Every structure is written in structure tokens, then in C-alpha cells.
Amino acid sequence: MKTKLHIACITFIISFFAQAQQQPKGIIGTSNWMTNWTSFKPAGNDYGEATNIIAGTIDKDTRLTKRNIYHLVGVVYVTNNATLTIEPGTVIRGDDKTCGTLVITNDAKIMAEGLETDPIVFTSENEINNRKPGDWGGIIILGKAPINSLGGIHTLPFDLDPTLNHYGGQDSEDNSGVMKYVRIEYAGRKLSASKELNGLSLAGVGRKTTISHVQISYSNDDSFECYGGDLNLSNLISYRTTDDDFDFTQGAQINISNSIAIRHPFSSDISGSRCFEVDSYEKVASTDMTKKMTKINASNITLVNLEENNQGLVRESAYIKENTFFNLTNSVVSGFAPFILLEGNIGNGEANLSKISFKNVVANNCTGEIESESGSNIPGIKSYYGNPAYGIEYTKMKLNELFAIPNIKGNPDFRLNVNNTIASGN
Numbered sequence: 001m002k003t004k005l006h007i008a009c010i011t012f013i014i015s016f017f018a019q020a021q022q023q024p025k026g027i028i029g030t031s032n033w034m035t036n037w038t039s040f041k042p043a044g045n046d047y048g049e050a051t052n053i054i055a056g057t058i059d060k061d062t063r064l065t066k067r068n069i070y071h072l073v074g075v076v077y078v079t080n081n082a083t084l085t086i087e088p089g090t091v092i093r094g095d096d097k098t099c100g101t102l103v104i105t106n107d108a109k110i111m112a113e114g115l116e117t118d119p120i121v122f123t124s125e126n127e128i129n130n131r132k133p134g135d136w137g138g139i140i141i142l143g144k145a146p147i148n149s150l151g152g153i154h155t156l157p158f159d160l161d162p163t164l165n166h167y168g169g170q171d172s173e174d175n176s177g178v179m180k181y182v183r184i185e186y187a188g189r190k191l192s193a194s195k196e197l198n199g200l201s202l203a204g205v206g207r208k209t210t211i212s213h214v215q216i217s218y219s220n221d222d223s224f225e226c227y228g229g230d231l232n233l234s235n236l237i238s239y240r241t242t243d244d245d246f247d248f249t250q251g252a253q254i255n256i257s258n259s260i261a262i263r264h265p266f267s268s269d270i271s272g273s274r275c276f277e278v279d280s281y282e283k284v285a286s287t288d289m290t291k292k293m294t295k296i297n298a299s300n301i302t303l304v305n306l307e308e309n310n311q312g313l314v315r316e317s318a319y320i321k322e323n324t325f326f327n328l329t330n331s332v333v334s335g336f337a338p339f340i341l342l343e344g345n346i347g348n349g350e351a352n353l354s355k356i357s358f359k360n361v362v363a364n365n366c367t368g369e370i371e372s373e374s375g376s377n378i379p380g381i382k383s384y385y386g387n388p389a390y391g392i393e394y395t396k397m398k399l400n401e402l403f404a405i406p407n408i409k410g411n412p413d414f415r416l417n418v419n420n421t422i423a424s425g426n
Helices: 002-021 375-385
Strands: 052-054 062-064 069-072 075-078 083-086 091-094 101-104 109-113 120-124 138-142 177-185 190-192 200-203 210-217 224-227 230-239 246-249 253-263 276-278 295-305 318-320 325-334 340-342 356-364 370-372 392-395 403-405 413-416
Touching: 101 109, 138 177, 200 210, 224 230, 246 253, 276 295, 318 325, 370 375
Parallel strands: 052 069, 062 083, 069 091, 075 101, 083 109, 091 120, 101 138, 109 177, 120 177, 138 200, 177 210, 200 224, 210 230, 224 246, 230 253, 246 276, 253 295, 276 318, 295 325, 318 340, 325 356, 340 370, 356 392
Antiparallel strands: 403 413
């Protein structure tokens, strides 16, 4: 009986690890979910001339319809418990001169639910082949979910109306609406050296908000940035952003899955651009250290640098600062230098490194592994993450060997190539 039980236990353990190894890596789907609604060449899209102007304050329920093309002028605030509903297929063009920006305040909602065959598009007002990153501001959503700044309430540094520019609170379940099958193109105006709008800024946004199937292209700063809040994010695409693809701070509690960052080195700035930047605060002095620190659970993520000749400015795939939790699982990272960079203050001890984990991850064509800003930490870090249990597989494969169709000139498919051993779990 003991022998049979022993064999059964061994069989179960072998089966468990076999299944763990065969978990699909990178973005997944029975079909390529990046088709139909995305655009990787938006400079040449003919969106038509604007027929209606959106300006000032929206303080009652309002619907934007597909039959109109809208010109977003100046900073437009949705306030007073109003809901802004946007029909599938609607096009909103941000004004260049006045830095068109849409702000959903913390007592309002946006219902922007496009369709796979009819997405909602926010884009530049400029003409075909004359569009550039930072042509307009972007979209800002302010919510009432927790942040870890002192006092629990904060403001964004974007020169917004001080009576409307506040976010944070105690409601993790806060609902700011829906953004689904939406494209945001050429946003991210730099207001000054220290004030930079993002494609989509999510500040204190709660988990009942739906953010899914959103593509941000050619942002002049970050594509997606979360300032605190509590969110489940899925099926996001960041393409050719100038700064970071996904930036998290102020105690953000985020689950992000089935999402991709596609980096192009000649779209990066000299400050150092990466796919993930994860921190809990900018300054300890302005942080309530009794509150939650930033925690990011990222699964089925694909991070890819399209340039394979090391000619650009793309650096590490993720930069992680002290007192943050970052878990990357079932993911594929290709073409960065190094794979991961840790802030020097993290050190090399288990107490801090245990907050940062990698499971079933492929690091392809990365120059360097998990590194530290402090050279003295690197031996201890390499020893800690060198344990086979972490399941980081370092490979050297060309993009067309690794991915199904890694060609943004057509209809790209960045799911793993089914013909390679990585995809089969071997």
C-alpha cells in the first residue's frame, strides 16, 4: 500500500510540473485577437473632417455618435455624475493648438464600448502623414480607489482645474465606466520637462471599471499609467511609445493579463524607455507607508523590441524600484538590455527579492539577465534567481522563429510560433 501511495505521489508531482511547464506563454487566444480593430499604420488613415466640436464641461449625460466626427478642443471635463457614452465606430480628433484632452472626473463615467469590427478611435486632428506623437493631450480618468499618498487624495501635475483635479479615496470597487475596443493615437503632449501627459492616465481608478482591448500607439510619453487604484487590465496593446508602455505608482494594485508592448528603438527617448516601470512612490516623505505598496501581477505578457541590431535607445524590459511587488508569469520578453533592471536600493537579500518573482518566462535575445543598478548586488541576485524553480528560460531566437507573424506592416500575430519548442512547452 505504501509503495502504491509513493508511486501515486510521484506521478502527481511529475504531472503537476509537466502541466506547469506547458502553460502557454505570452499573449494567447484561439485566434489572433489583434486583428480587425487595431491599426499599426495610423499615419495614413483617413478619418474624415470633424463635424462637431467638443469643448468646455460636460455636466449631463451625453452621447457621441458614429455619424459625427468630433474635434476635441482644450481640456474637456466630464463632471457632476454625468456619463459620457461613445458609440462604436465614433472618431474623436484631439486639437493640436489647444492640446485637446478628455478628463473623466471622479464623480463621472465614460462608456466607450466599441466593437471588434467597429472600434472607437481617439486620434490627432492633423492630416494624413502629418501626425506625430504628442499632437494632443490624451485621456485622463480620475477615480475614488485607494492610493498611498499622504492624506489619501492627490492631484495630477497636468495644469488641470484645481477644483476638479483630484483622485483617491477608500472605494476599491469604484466604477469609472468602460473602455473596450478603443484606439488612442498620437497623444501624450509634453507640457514641460516635468509635466508629460500619457495616452491613458488612470488615477485612483477602481476595479469595477473595465479597461480591455485598448491600443495606444505613438504616445509621446507613457502609453498606460496607473496612479494607485485597483484594476484588472486585459488585452492591452502599447505600440511605439516614446517613454514607458506600462507605468505603475502610488500603491497601484493591478492584475494585467494577455497584453503586449511592441517597442521600436527609434520611438524611444534619451531618458531610458522600458515596457514596465514599477514603483510605489516618488518620495517617501509624501507617502503613507502604512498603506499598500504597488503590487503588479502580470500574466501572459509579451514584451518585444522590433529592432534586432541594437541600434536604438530601448533598454531593460522592466525597471523595478524598492518596496514594490512585481510578479511576471507565463510571459515572453525579447530583445532588451538587460532583461530586468532592479533599483540599487532593493539589494540582494531574500526579504526584498521575494517580492519580485518570475515563473515560466522566456527571455529571448536579451543582453544581460536580472541586473541591479548597484554592481555589488548582482552576484547575490544572480544566485537568487538562478534557481531552476524560477523557470526563466534564456533563448536566442529570431523574431520570425519566436512569433507567428512579427511583421507590423501587415496583420501582426505575436502569439508564439506553434512550430517552436517554447510554444509546445518542451
